[in-house]
Amino acid sequence: MAQSTGQSVHRTRFLLDASGRAAVVGRTLGVAAQVVDTLFAYAQWYDSTIEDRDCHTRIESGPAGWWYSNRLPGAAARRLLVFHTDSDLPTARTAARKAGFDALLGASTHLGPLLQSKGYLPDDMPIRGASAGSQRLQDFGGADWLAVGDAAQAYDPLSSQGIWKALDSGSEAGHLVHYQLQADAPVGQDQSYIRQYMAHQDRRWQQYVAQRNFYYRQQSRWCDDVFWRRRMAA
Ligand SMILES: Cc1cc2nc3c(=O)[nH]c(=O)nc-3n(C[C@H](O)[C@H](O)[C@H](O)COP(=O)(O)OP(=O)(O)OC[C@H]3O[C@@H](n4cnc5c(N)ncnc54)[C@H](O)[C@@H]3O)c2cc1C
Incomplete structure (x- = not known):
């Protein structure tokens, strides 16, 4: 415990990043964020x-x-x-x-x-x-950590999926981490559950981006204005 700085050190077998758009764990570990728009x-x-x-x-x-x-x-x-x-x-x-x-x-x-x-x-x-922009972590996790909710991928409010997605990915990650910890192999050696989560998150992101682009393209009145031109080009 380093009381002078107000920081404390904890040991854990597995870490979930649920810090929202800041994605504190992922970014601290050097994982790049892919930002789609501002x-x-x-x-x-x-x-x-x-x-x-x-x-x-x-x-x-x-x-x-x-x-x-x-x-x-x-x-x-x-x-x-x-x-x-x-x-x-x-x-x-x-x-x-x-x-x-x-x-x-x-x-x-x-x-x-x-x-x-x-x-x-x-x-x-x-x-x-x-x-309120769309962003994701380049990697949704690693051998001993996973990002959930907005930390993993944050959506445009037009999608109305933010809270559902946070609950759903948190629940899925919780189950898979439990299975991983129950498995015989130590964390980091058999990563099938982690890979399963990351592959699922990746599919989610592809679906989300396709839907986002589809809905923005429905608006055709202001194609020459920068905000919409950027989204038409997506
Ligand atoms: C303008 C706007 C409108 C929205 N409207 C909707 C809507 O209508 N419907 C919908 O479903 N979703 C909506 N969303 C999205 C929704 O709010 C988020 O998707 C959802 O809150 C994500 O949940 P989360 O738990 O992943 O992250 P968050 O709710 O952001 O929670 C992250 C938590 O981590 C904490 N934290 C951050 N850093 C640290 C740290 N270093 N140490 C400890 N704690 C930390 C934060 O204080 C926060 O409490 C909207 C978002 C925006 C911006």
């Missing part, structure tokens, strides 16, 4: 005193990205509004400020009028941002 999510909460019974997830595309909005379950009318664009585009700087976010919303066709018609007003908090 999608970033900018979010603002809205409140209203008017009843809102809309229980759909609303999605709207625009020239520099796309929006989604959800009403929170509960008595009070409260909505989350998120704008997605690439972090290196000028629109990202606009979306990061409240005035800019409101201006982008004002230019939207559906969500701006929807919030206005229901009397929604933004809360006092600053715009919150988070990485």
